[in-house]
Amino acid sequence: MTVSTQRAFILSVLVLLMAASRAHVFDHFSPPDASWAVFFIAGFHLRGWGRWVFPLLLALGVAVDWQVISRQGMDFWGHYCMSAGYWGLVPAYAAMWAGGAWLRRHYTGADWEALGRTAAALVAGVVVCHLFAQGAFYWTSDVVAEPSLAGWWKNYTDWLPAYLSTAGTYVAIAAALQLAAERIGPLLRDRSGRTAD
Template sequence: MTATTPRVFVLSVLVLLMAASRAHVFDHFSPPDATWAAFFIAGFHLRGWGRWVFPLLTALAVAVDWYVISGQGIDFWNHYCVSPGYWALVPAYGAMWAGGAWMRRRYAGANWEALGRLAAALVASVAVCHLIAQGGFYWTSPVVAEPTLAGWWKNYTDWLPPYMATAGTYVAIAAALQAAAERIGPLLRDRRDRGAH
């Protein structure tokens, strides 16, 4: 196994999860949209690959949106969710990636301190991501007839908890798998080394 194999595996899982959850390919059984969490996890695990992985994941998100909207017989650019603010998703996803990358730079192994840091990084990332994505939609979409600061704040605070919960669930699963891998990996290596003697 090469050093890049685990990273390729992580990227493959993120691409599949993002495509399946964003496209609702399983209809009523689809998991919640994993896109925000995917960018956070990618920022953590795929450092050094950002120049091509970030555009790849962003292009995947747009391609899935186009596929789903077009599949409904609707012109992509005339869909309710697609406004000039749609492109605010790029910096919004950037906020999630940056949160994961920030966490990685300060990560020395699974422990309670790292868990606290992870929680803080995730909350901040989701809050900023939602601020950019929701703000882009609210202030530029023609479906919001009379945007006001109070209306924007209500919309922001109404939608923040579900987005936080969804991203938090996926990232918690990824963190649990990371901690398990850190515990199991040395045991497997030790067993393999003893078997070689």
């Protein structure tokens, strides 16, 4: 499998994951929104494709949000979650992408050091992402009647653990798959090479 084929496969999986989790398409099981993790994982795996993949994933997010809100019979900008702060998602998702890209630049293989770097990059990405996403909503939305620094901080810290947990779960699954690919892939190739002999 070529590098481009691998990247295309990863991109396809990330697009499906983001669309399914963001849209809450399942009646009895709605996976948590994977968007933050998708941008982190894309930053790690899709280096070199960022000029077109990052805007593509942003457009996908907007399209899914628009479809979900429209299906509810609401005006897009009239929905509770929509405000001028919606555009804060651009730097928010860029922070997640940058975390994944930083990790990739320092990645030499699956080991304990890589695990520590992954945790550090993810936490930093989520903290900054949440700063932009939540901050933009809090300070620009009509929902917050009397914004204050204390109110913003409480809101920020109340929601941060949940966002970190969700992104962490998806990234942990991706890391386990990465580990399996690095450890099991060579064994399978070695075994098939010996069978061919």
